[in-house]
Amino acid sequence: MTNGGGVCEERKAAQLSGWLGIRVAPSQVILSHTPMRDLVPQLAEAPVLVSGRGDVLAVARGYGLGRVLHTRQLGRAMPAATPFSSYPPPASAAQGAAAPAAAASVPESNITAAAAAAQFAEPCPVRHLGLATEEAPIHTVLVMADPDDWYRDAQLICDVLSGAGVPARSPAAAAAAGAAPVRLVFSNPDLLWANEFPKNRFGQGAFAHMVLSLYSRLTCGGRPAHVTFYGKPNPQPYRLAERLLLAQAHELGLALPEVPTGTLPFSGIYAVGDNPAADVRGANQAGAPWVSVLVRTGVFQGPGPNCDIDTARIAVDDVAAGVEAALHHTRSLRWHSMR
Incomplete structure (x- = not known):
């Protein structure tokens, strides 16, 4: 049981099996986002925005979420929303770009890059599927692992929250439309974690604090209507x-x-x-x-x-x-x- 995540339970079980020299089954692994499987009956057909490094989009789909997009896909669909983040240009059919490798087949150190390449190769979920629009506003934001781009994800999550599921919509327009507030779920509250650096590093709890503090400043002391933290010690x-x-x-x-x-x-x-x-x-x-x-x-x-x-x-x-x-x-x- 760990507050880490970003990969599926099957991949983590295989990794642990290799490290320990014994068989570890996926049912013996609990990642920070594993309890989010209990949300699937509510969210299976709802538009959901996921955030996090690794291959959290594939994990969310594997859990059974059918209308889900990643923050990097949302940012690429509207690049002016995150002017300090960079996105690759769409590959044209004439370029004949080879299909990117599946994240499940690449080393752990490259999984975020492989997942991003695979996501960018998909049809745009905003332009092609209409997600994060007034016709299909985001219902829930799931922060499934520590984001790979804190600026991009903090900006877009605040936009989605203040626009009641539509990042380009103003709070006044959302209120006038009677739009329902967006649910925000963090997979763990860890302020700090440890790696090979001699001092502890900021974790997802620090990112959550940043998002909630920014939202409070934007709304004169407000707080999102529905905020939930999973992961230890919850x-x-x-x-x-x-x-x-x-x-x-x-x-x-x-x-x-x-x-x-x-x-x-x-x-x-x-x-x-x-x-x-x-x-x-x-x-x-x-x-x-x-x-x-x-x-x-x-x-x-x-x-x-x-x-x-x-x-x-x-x-x-x-x-x-x-x-x-x-x-x-x-x-x-x-x-x-x-x-």
């Missing part, structure tokens, strides 16, 4: 993980103890992570049988062995020590239960 991924763990236990034929309705038949679910505000806070808020395990290999670097604000049940140096601590904790629980 409850959606934890409830989904519980359902998937139960299903996997049944598939494996494990003998689960009888428990009261609404109680999970697990002695412990160990959430190992490096971000106290996401991993530790989420596991602590999820309650039993979740057990938070903090590692010092990413966002958290001290001071002290544990975070003072979001304090983990277990704090160790790295993931290997976290697994060992979880096994020891489970053995202790079993020993005490037999006394």
Whole structure:
């Protein structure tokens, strides 16, 4: 379970299988946007705008969204809306441009570029399909992963919100038309994340803060009518993980103890992570049988062995020590239960 995303669960499972040397099934992977699958019954035929690096457009289509476009497609359809972003010119039929490689077949480092090339090769969803117009206004914006162009996406999302689904429409015209407000959904609220740089980097939570702050300035203190955050520490991924763990236990034929309705038949679910505000806070808020395990290999670097604000049940140096601590904790629980 991760607040990362931008690829489908099948691709991430294959990547994990290669890293770990064991088979990881897609049903054992929860990405930041995986809980968005629950929105498909509401959004299957609604015009939806997606934002994020990687191949989130293909992911959204794979979930079952039928009328979806990416912010880079919207920006290319109306380039004057984002004058500081660049878009390739449309390829003419005379040029005979070769079809771009599918993002699923390219290395992880090139997936955003491959996805963009594939999207630009499609018929324009605004001019050809009428999406993001008064005839088919955007119903929901899904920020499925950290955007690859924060300026472009912040500008277009604010335009869509203020125009009630039509980026070129003024707020006054939207109000006069009685247009419904647009829903805005972020796949995770992480302010910071860690990579090889010695200091933490801004994440999607920082992008969300920027969008909401800009919208507030544009509307004299307003806030979009419908804003939802998924991802850790919010409850959606934890409830989904519980359902998937139960299903996997049944598939494996494990003998689960009888428990009261609404109680999970697990002695412990160990959430190992490096971000106290996401991993530790989420596991602590999820309650039993979740057990938070903090590692010092990413966002958290001290001071002290544990975070003072979001304090983990277990704090160790790295993931290997976290697994060992979880096994020891489970053995202790079993020993005490037999006394």
